Amino acid sequence: MAAAIKELQAMERHLQExxxxxxxxxxxxQKxxxxxxxxxxxxxxxxxxxEELDLLAEEANVFKMVGPVLVKQDLGEARMTVDKRLEYINxxxxxxxxxxADGQGETTKVRDNIQKVQGKYKQLQMALMQQQQPR
Structure with a gap:
């Protein structure tokens, strides 16, 4: 009986972990x-x-904010910068x-493991209770 109690305590610690x-x-x-x-x-x-840059004529002036200052930028360069930024973001x-997806899989494995240990824990509790009942 003492061994079963120790096993229950170990399962409780494992469930906590x-x-x-x-x-x-x-x-x-979530992060x-x-x-x-x-x-x-x-x-x-x-x-x-x-989309806005694509609407502009080739000779249009484009400005880029650098700190507190607007700096003139070539339209082609601006388009290329936005394309590269989109590529990086994608x-x-x-x-x-x-x-x-990987995190969901890992979370599911941990949840399944918790359920499995909880099931074993309940079985062991029931077995202990049955052993303690007078006959």
């Missing part, structure tokens, strides 16, 4: 989701800038989507 790990994974997922949302906002802003979004 798994719970902490699950919460950590959830926090990581990645926020970063991905931020990138999506940046992408939308850059798509709008690209790669980062894809990276975060993979992180999110």
């Amino acid at each position: 798994l719970g902490e790990k699950f919460q950590e994974k959830q926090k990581d997922l 990645s989701a926020r970063a991905r949302e931020h990138l999506e906002t940046q992408r939308q802003e850059n798509v709008m800038v690209k 790669k980062e979004i894809a990276r975060y989507e993979k992180l999110l």
Whole structure:
């Protein structure tokens, strides 16, 4: 009976550790989701800038904010900069989507493990209770 009690205590500690790990994974997922949302906002802003630049005539003046100063920039250079920025943002979004998918998988594994240990814990509790009942 003492061995079963020790096993229950060990399972309780293990469940506590798994719970902490699950919460950590959830926090990581939330952080990645926020970063991905931020990138999506940046992408939308850059798509709008690209659309506006595409509407301009080749001889149009384009200015870029550098600190507190507007600096004249070549239209072709501005378009190229926005295209490269969009390419980078799209790669980062894809990276975060993979992180999110992987994180979801890891979180699911931890949750499944918690459920499995909880099941064993309940079985052991029931067995202990049955042993303690007078016959």
